[in-house]
Amino acid sequence: MRFLVIFIFSFYLFADVDATIRIEKDVESRSRVAIIDGSVGVSPNINSKFFEILLADLKISGHFLADKTHYMGRGADFSSKDYIIKYKFSIEDSASLNIQLIEVSSDKQIMSKNYNIPSFSKYPFLVHQAVSDINQFLKYPSISWINRYLVFSRYTSKKQSEIILSDYTMNYRKVIISGGLNLFPKWADKNQRTLYYTSYNSLIPTLYKLNIYNGSKIKIASSEGMLVCSDVKGSKILVTMAPNGQPDIYEIDTLSGVKNRLTSFSGIDVKGRYVDGGDSMIFISNPLGYANVYKKSLYGTSVSQLVYHGKNNNSCDAYGKSIVYSSRETKSGYSKNRFNIYLASSNGYNTKPLTSTGSNQLPTFSSDGSVVLYVKSRGNSSSIGYINLKDLKTVQFPLSGRKIQSLDW
Amino acid sequence: MKSKIFIIAISVFFIGCSDKKKVQPSNVTNSSETVTIDGGVDSSNNGGSGGGNAATYNNSYGGLDGSSGGLKSIYFEFGQYSISSDMQERIAQNSNIIKTKSKIKIEGNCDEFGTDEYNFALGLKRAKVIKDDLMAKGVDENKIVMISLGESTPLCRETTDECYAKNRRVDFHIIN
Incomplete structure (x- = not known):
């Protein structure tokens, strides 16, 4: 018995998994679904990718237990399922989708919708919208975050980068800014019509606000050394800038242009994130000689340390009264380090790990705070991962190309 | 339209x-x-000789250097922004050249470890400590423009400690 306990404990401790396999609960609250593909004339590659995206959407919602079999007709026994999702995907000049939801117990079609998107390459958004609608029809908590754009920057060569729009799975990608060094994209409004980014193409880094629908852009600020927009709250933004060569966090009212310096430590202060409704912020600083997560009121001077573990905690995000951060848990500063993502309350309590293997960085909350995005690296491969905070389900999608520099969604 | x-x-x-x-x-x-913006480059405010592509480097440190115009790059320890004693001679040589020029740009760089904003701040702290040291050696503050390039401008992409060390540096470029 003792050996069995030790074995089980060891298996748990060294299991090579993230949160998804460690915790399986609430199975009964999820709807069991089978998926039947009725598409005609779609290439096997696209068809397969479509099905994978559909499965991922259902899984990360936390509300469905999807059968992974790619059924092409109703020949199988579906009596153990609650619902059948039947779809017909077609590609002509545009991408079209018909989705039907069939209740197995009554064998009745309870929902049917048609979708169309002019650009074929955007077909992943058809899937996301359809799953979001099915989820809403069955009265589950909203998963509308899956319909949102991800925006990220990545280096392409020395002093060269590009800013890219994608869906959350990164199956849809579109370069929107290329040429030169343009970094740190950050959505400027909830509807994702405008974004902030920093141009490093002149002597002085300059922050612009770009309308992605018409290409117009306005200059927001410039600062010698560095300039990054870290967070947005209406017309106010938190930026890291260095007018005197000293990187500090400022709040800028983009309407009035008024700048308010929020930090004055002589070391490094970066990555300000509004927290607790916007009266306070968390940020990364290094008063102890390494990067760590701190918190301060926007209107006061006292600073509190939030994290008391890890060798280097240099990335964080906040939503409401929750924070996520990445923590280096190995001594070496180099490539084989283990970085894990942790979730905690905004006062630093109730800390729990969300990942357990590899290098996990850039944790970012979804727009509703229900899901955390992160970039995972293991060996020579990397992926973008999502953790549903309610049931700790995860999905990951492989990342190709250069390392992601910064992202927002 | x-x-x-x-x-x-x-x-x-x-x-x-x-x-x-x-x-x-x-x-x-x-x-x-499909708003594709051509880099956002403001040609009227571009960085002269230092604002474009990386130069060909003659003055090497372990075979690589990121500076131009006869100036030498300054290298840093992992995660640090203090100047080590073995770099003092390089700074002294650089300061003598810079005094004869009207404007220079110093660029702070990092290795690939760490994340986005922190790396840019680290690169800037490296540039700032060099600027302060140059000023202490008599260089006019108004001659110096600083920028951090984070990890965007590596000189070496091999996965070795020696290679990473070559990316933790401050480069110098003469503007005019």
């Missing part, structure tokens, strides 16, 4: 009138979704 937008708007209206579900990203139609 206006007629194109009008046609698209009309199309979107009729699509919206059918029984088809309007998918949000489809609203990003042809004329607006």
Whole structure:
């Protein structure tokens, strides 16, 4: 018995998994679904990718237990399922989708919708919208975050980068800014019509606000050394800038242009994130000689340390009264380090790990705070991962190309 | 352009009138979704000789250097922004050259470890400590422009400690 306990404990401790396999609960609250593909004339590659995206959407919602079999007709026994999702995907000049939801117990079609998107390459958004609608029809908590754009920057060569729009799975990608060094994209409004980014193409880094629908852009600020927009709250933004060569966090009212310096430590202060409704912020600083997560009121001077573990905690995000951060848990500063993502309350309590293997960085909350995005690296491969905070389900999608520099969604 | 937008708007209206579900990203139609901006380069404010592509480097440190104009790069320990004693001679040599120039740019760089904003701040702290040291050696503050490039400008991409060390540096470029 003792050996069995030790074995089980060891298996748990060294299991090579993230949160998804460690915790399986609430199975009964999820709807069991089978998926039947009725598409005609779609290439096997696209068809397969479509099905994978559909499965991922259902899984990360936390509300469905999807059968992974790619059924092409109703020949199988579906009596153990609650619902059948039947779809017909077609590609002509545009991408079209018909989705039907069939209740197995009554064998009745309870929902049917048609979708169309002019650009074929955007077909992943058809899937996301359809799953979001099915989820809403069955009265589950909203998963509308899956319909949102991800925006990220990545280096392409020395002093060269590009800013890219994608869906959350990164199956849809579109370069929107290329040429030169343009970094740190950050959505400027909830509807994702405008974004902030920093141009490093002149002597002085300059922050612009770009309308992605018409290409117009306005200059927001410039600062010698560095300039990054870290967070947005209406017309106010938190930026890291260095007018005197000293990187500090400022709040800028983009309407009035008024700048308010929020930090004055002589070391490094970066990555300000509004927290607790916007009266306070968390940020990364290094008063102890390494990067760590701190918190301060926007209107006061006292600073509190939030994290008391890890060798280097240099990335964080906040939503409401929750924070996520990445923590280096190995001594070496180099490539084989283990970085894990942790979730905690905004006062630093109730800390729990969300990942357990590899290098996990850039944790970012979804727009509703229900899901955390992160970039995972293991060996020579990397992926973008999502953790549903309610049931700790995860999905990951492989990342190709250069390392992601910064992202927002 | 206006007629194109009008046609698209009309199309979107009729699509919206059918029984088809309007998918949000489809609203990003042809004329607006593919906003491709050509780098945002302000040619009137470009960085002279130091603002463009990396130069060919003659003055090497372990075979690589990122500076130009006879100036030498300064290297740093992992995660640090203090100047080590073995770099003092290089700074002294650089200061003598810089005093003869009217303007220089110093660029702070990092290795690939750490993340985005922190690396840019670390690069800037490295540039700032060099600027302060140059000023202490008599260089006019107004001659110096600083910028952090984070990890965007590696000189070496091999996965070795020696290679990473070559990317933790401050480069110098003469503007005029």
